[in-house]
Amino acid sequence: MRIVVTGATGNLGTALLRRLADEPDVAVHGISRRAPAAGAPYDTITWTPVDLSRDGAEEPLAEAFRDADAVVHLAWLIQPGHDERLLYRTNVAGSDRVFTAAAKAGVPHLVHMSSVGAYSPAAKDHTVDESWPTDGVPTSYYSRHKAAVEHLLDRFERDHPRVAVTRVRPGLVLQPDAAAEIRRYFLGRLVPHALFRTRFPVLPLPGAMVLQFVHADDVADALARILTTRAEGAYNLVSDPVVTPQVLAEVMGTRHVPLPPSALRAAARITWHLRLQPTSHGWVDLALTAPLLDATKAFTRLGWAPRHNARDTLKQLLDGLGRKEGVAASPPLRP
Numbered sequence: 001m002r003i004v005v006t007g008a009t010g011n012l013g014t015a016l017l018r019r020l021a022d023e024p025d026v027a028v029h030g031i032s033r034r035a036p037a038a039g040a041p042y043d044t045i046t047w048t049p050v051d052l053s054r055d056g057a058e059e060p061l062a063e064a065f066r067d068a069d070a071v072v073h074l075a076w077l078i079q080p081g082h083d084e085r086l087l088y089r090t091n092v093a094g095s096d097r098v099f100t101a102a103a104k105a106g107v108p109h110l111v112h113m114s115s116v117g118a119y120s121p122a123a124k125d126h127t128v129d130e131s132w133p134t135d136g137v138p139t140s141y142y143s144r145h146k147a148a149v150e151h152l153l154d155r156f157e158r159d160h161p162r163v164a165v166t167r168v169r170p171g172l173v174l175q176p177d178a179a180a181e182i183r184r185y186f187l188g189r190l191v192p193h194a195l196f197r198t199r200f201p202v203l204p205l206p207g208a209m210v211l212q213f214v215h216a217d218d219v220a221d222a223l224a225r226i227l228t229t230r231a232e233g234a235y236n237l238v239s240d241p242v243v244t245p246q247v248l249a250e251v252m253g254t255r256h257v258p259l260p261p262s263a264l265r266a267a268a269r270i271t272w273h274l275r276l277q278p279t280s281h282g283w284v285d286l287a288l289t290a291p292l293l294d295a296t297k298a299f300t301r302l303g304w305a306p307r308h309n310a311r312d313t314l315k316q317l318l319d320g321l322g323r324k325e326g327v328a329a330s331p332p333l334r335p
Contacts, residue, residue: 003227004068004107006031006052006098007075009042009330011178012113012223015216016072017041019224029064031075032331039329052094053077053086061101070109070227071102078185081272081280084141091145092152099156102163109164109230111223112153116171116212116236118146122291124210129294130169130234137289140282164230170219170237171212171293174313177327178216179320180335190277196322200254205245206261208288212238215308215316225302236293239306243314251314261288 003020007013008030018041020026028045035049036042048064050057052075065071075098077090095112102110117140120133136147150167157165174182183193214237222237241247249256261284269281298304308316326335 001025001069001227002027002029002067003070003072004029004031004065005072005074006050007073007113008032008045008047009034009036010074010076010332011175011181011216012173012219013074014041014177014327014330014333015175015220016074016223017045019217019220020227023224023228029068031061031064033075034331036331037329039327042329051090052097053089057094057097058101058104061098062104065101065105065107068105068107070111070230071098071107072111072113072223072227073098074113076113078142079278081141081278082275087141088145092148095149096152099152103156103160107163109166109227110156111166111168111226112149114150114167114169114234115142115146116169116238116290116293117143117286118150118169119291119293121289124208124292126292127294128291130236130297132291137282137286140286141280142282143286143290164232166226166232167234168219168223168226168237169234169293170214171239172214173216173219174213174317175216176316176320176323176325177333179317180324180326181333182317183321184278186279186283188277188279190271193321193324196318200252202257203245203249203252203254204257204259204264205248206264206288207245207258208261209245209264210292211243211287212293213243213310213313214239214306215313218304218306218308221307222298222302222304225304229302231302233297235298235302236295237298237304237306238293238295239308239310239313241310242292243310247311248314251311252318 136143327333
């Protein structure tokens with residue numbers, strides 16, 4: 001089986017390369033904007049550097065996709081958050097280029113990494129399955145772009161009914177190797193690594209900030225199962241328990257102090273506009289209103305079960321932040 005992976009040097013791409021190395025008779029071709037340096041798990045596969053934001057990217061993509069049994073589209077740009085046009089060119093227009101190239105190359109299976117962020121808002125007192133609307137959270141550019149790509153896939157499925165299409169919608173995907181990347185993308189210089197080696201005095205967060213996490217290796221395992229069985233459709237991926245502010249405070253060894261959502265949103269908006277930190281207020285809105293996911297379909301149809309619970313996954317990331325962990329060979333994960 002020949003599999004092409006876009007975004008193969010990122011958080012999920014790196015985990016997927018590790019997982020597919022355990023699969024017999026699987027050859028992987030990596031696509032990334034910048035080729036990685038020598039080192040595991042990148043040095044055992046072939047690479048094609050492609051910038052998805054550029055016009056004409058369809059041509060090198062179609063060439064790389066030729067004779068592939070599946071394309072796994074993981075590439076996604078989160079920063080620079082102040083340049084939404086660039087993010088759109090990479091994330092939405094770039095995804096369209098990937099889909100166009102896959103059709104041109106006659107790829108029989110297209111797997112797209114979507115997100116909980118693609119879903120429309122929902123109350124945090126219940127979970128939703130894969131039938132929940134994917135119209136996004138309007139104030140979040142990340143959510144708008146994820147929803148837009150879902151709608152591109154709707155059109156792709158109508159135009160190419162013989163192509164098996166799979167959409168994977170995980171919660172927040174974490175692993176220690178992504179600690180440096182996550183800090184750069186979401187915390188910036190305002191939150192130094194040393195802070196994670198000490199005990200926070202208090203954790204001020206809105207009570208409605210209830211989240212779900214899943215380890216990157218568990219998402220990679222689900223992707224491997226999807227690829228080997230050519231499973232179609234949408235799949236939510238999350239692990240237990242649901243992480244409330246109280247659970248987060250327990251993991252961090254501190255005490256939760258309730259904060260009004262408007263105060264957190266205002267603080268994020270002001271510090272983001274002043275470029276003191278990289279997380280816009282749209283991320284706060286997404287965290288407060290994105291639905292909680294039901295992953296029963298992945299359990300029953302894929303035989304998937306996460307090996308890491310959410311508390312342990314979160315604890316591993318926090319430890320990784322304190323140790324400045326990353327992957328030296330990967331441009332996005334480099335410490």
